[in-house]
Amino acid sequence: MSTPQLQLTGVGRQVRLPDGRLLPILTDVDLTVQAGEHVSIVGRSGSGKSTLLNVLGLLDNPTAGEYLLEGEPTGRIRGRRRARLRGECFGFVFQQFNLLPRRTAAENVAAPLLYARGRDFLTRGRTAREVLDRVGLADRADQVPERLSGGEQQRVAIARALVRRPRVVLADEPTGALDVETGRAVMTMLAEATAERGAALVTITHDLSVAALADRQLRLDGGRLTPMTVAETRAATS
Amino acid sequence: MIGVLGVLAEAWGEVRVHKARVVLSLVGVFLAVFAMTAVTGLGQILAQVQQEQAERYGGRAATVSVSGYDPQTGLPPDAAAWTAATEELLDRYGVTEYATVRSSSALLRMPGGTQELPTTEVSPSYGELHRIEPIAGRWLRQGDLQSLAPALVVNEYVLAQLGGGTFTGPRSVVLGGPRPVTATIVGVVQDDGPYPLVYRAASSGLSPGNDPAAPSSSYGVGPTQLELWVPAGQVNDVIAAVTSDLALVLPGLQVDAYRLDSPGLADSLDSLRLAVRGAGAVVLLLGGLGVFNVGMMAVRQRVREIGIRRSFGATSGRVFSAIMLESVVATVLAGVAAVALAVVVVANLPIEQWFNNGVPIADEPGFPVQAAVEGLVAAAGVGALAGLLPAVLAVRVKVIDAIRF
Numbered sequence: 001m002s003t004p005q006l007q008l009t010g011v012g013r014q015v016r017l018p019d020g021r022l023l024p025i026l027t028d029v030d031l032t033v034q035a036g037e038h039v040s041i042v043g044r045s046g047s048g049k050s051t052l053l054n055v056l057g058l059l060d061n062p063t064a065g066e067y068l069l070e071g072e073p074t075g076r077i078r079g080r081r082r083a084r085l086r087g088e089c090f091g092f093v094f095q096q097f098n099l100l101p102r103r104t105a106a107e108n109v110a111a112p113l114l115y116a117r118g119r120d121f122l123t124r125g126r127t128a129r130e131v132l133d134r135v136g137l138a139d140r141a142d143q144v145p146e147r148l149s150g151g152e153q154q155r156v157a158i159a160r161a162l163v164r165r166p167r168v169v170l171a172d173e174p175t176g177a178l179d180v181e182t183g184r185a186v187m188t189m190l191a192e193a194t195a196e197r198g199a200a201l202v203t204i205t206h207d208l209s210v211a212a213l214a215d216r217q218l219r220l221d222g223g224r225l226t227p228m229t230v231a232e233t234r235a236a237t238s
Numbered sequence: 239m240i241g242v243l244g245v246l247a248e249a250w251g252e253v254r255v256h257k258a259r260v261v262l263s264l265v266g267v268f269l270a271v272f273a274m275t276a277v278t279g280l281g282q283i284l285a286q287v288q289q290e291q292a293e294r295y296g297g298r299a300a301t302v303s304v305s306g307y308d309p310q311t312g313l314p315p316d317a318a319a320w321t322a323a324t325e326e327l328l329d330r331y332g333v334t335e336y337a338t339v340r341s342s343s344a345l346l347r348m349p350g351g352t353q354e355l356p357t358t359e360v361s362p363s364y365g366e367l368h369r370i371e372p373i374a375g376r377w378l379r380q381g382d383l384q385s386l387a388p389a390l391v392v393n394e395y396v397l398a399q400l401g402g403g404t405f406t407g408p409r410s411v412v413l414g415g416p417r418p419v420t421a422t423i424v425g426v427v428q429d430d431g432p433y434p435l436v437y438r439a440a441s442s443g444l445s446p447g448n449d450p451a452a453p454s455s456s457y458g459v460g461p462t463q464l465e466l467w468v469p470a471g472q473v474n475d476v477i478a479a480v481t482s483d484l485a486l487v488l489p490g491l492q493v494d495a496y497r498l499d500s501p502g503l504a505d506s507l508d509s510l511r512l513a514v515r516g517a518g519a520v521v522l523l524l525g526g527l528g529v530f531n532v533g534m535m536a537v538r539q540r541v542r543e544i545g546i547r548r549s550f551g552a553t554s555g556r557v558f559s560a561i562m563l564e565s566v567v568a569t570v571l572a573g574v575a576a577v578a579l580a581v582v583v584v585a586n587l588p589i590e591q592w593f594n595n596g597v598p599i600a601d602e603p604g605f606p607v608q609a610a611v612e613g614l615v616a617a618a619g620v621g622a623l624a625g626l627l628p629a630v631l632a633v634r635v636k637v638i639d640a641i642r643f
Binding site for chain 2 (some may be wrong): 090112
């Protein structure tokens, strides 16, 4: 059995409230994601989905449990190396696209390569256009986000998440700001593009139809992660 | 290397994208660097003008004037004995930069009649020592000392008395006296006022009997003075040595030696430069405050963007450097533009007309490189200072909050 790409064991995350009390956001989360696997996590607003994604993406630290990234405990990884690892291992797709304003689509896609090294940095402009071509936006490469539709913006965001060839793509409500049809098209494209690159995809969504595209569906409720029931899965995929 | 290139590329990208904000924030820095550089450059040129004006009268720093007279009669020493004694003195101490000066008078035949004019008989090196720059023609030179036609340099006032016109080449004039001779005006200097000024080569190729002199001078004919150009730190030693040596060689002669140029000039010019730079620094500080304000505002507005960049793998150091460098890149660009404008403006100002009565500046300093370099360094420094706090603020942005911002 190969080393899992991501492995959470008994992970918890608490935040301290202004009155001093501790509020649990995640409790005793166990999660294993294999390389190239597509996992979706479904949950209502406030269930801790984004916090889980932040922990997975090394943007946040768990307050309990252990998180292994490719077998390496992440608790010991700090500072510069943590930032490097985040840039090299993960690609993020956000609900609100989070494109850099007033930069063209190509500049947005090339932005993560500013933090890459060697050839990747030097050829960032060309690479960005190639990835944009892959998501069908070659003709929109010189447009600023303000001139792109929601679907196009999310495709730019997906291209940006893929440009450094990440081993894991973390998508936080990737279709949340799109209509149903566009959302489905974008999600299909995201799943295909990550699969093509052999990257794992963890999608957080409250949309069961989006979750159904994954190999495995999980539910996050009250900070606890559980597999979706057979009935729920069947309902989602039907 | 790639890291540095990355930071530069990022900073340049930010400056390019936020052109309007950057330009607005830089107006203050641009004006401040322009003012500081232009004023510093101009100040140095003016200091040069002031120095040259002072040196026209008192000689370069440090000029020691040496003269002698008989305390009983008040008469100058015998010319041959004085010349021999001073030449021996110059030879003994290895003094190579010096000039001889003697006040006398000459009769000049003017269109309106012969006039006796005060004359200064000088060696050609006097021009170098006093930075005399003719506005037309040339200054006296070594060959003039053997010329059969005594060489003269006159001011515009004398030229006008002689009939005026444009001085296009050497002009003849008759020096009167019992045996008149034709002299040659080789150059014209600027007027200092409405009075005649005639410089005459200290000697000519004429035999002493044929050299015309005013028969009965109404102007004081002084002794021949020696002017020595010596290092400022050696002035007192030179004065002591010259006074004692000449007194020994020419017994009974009262020798006067004193510093001719203004010793306080360097200090006053330094004070002027300091005041100019001080004013420039204050203006620059105010400009920097503008950049700082806009930088702080910009960071607050870019919290989300900073968070997104952190998700790409930007380290704290990288975020800090990028924000800091963005400020530095912008201010340096403003500095380059300001320095360029300052150079163009200062180079095209009619400084000679405004400050030097139209007299060409002998050692025109050009635009001081130091002022340009200082302007650029100051711009970069202000950029770094103004970018420091916004950069610290950017590093302290919490990534999770920033992405949700």
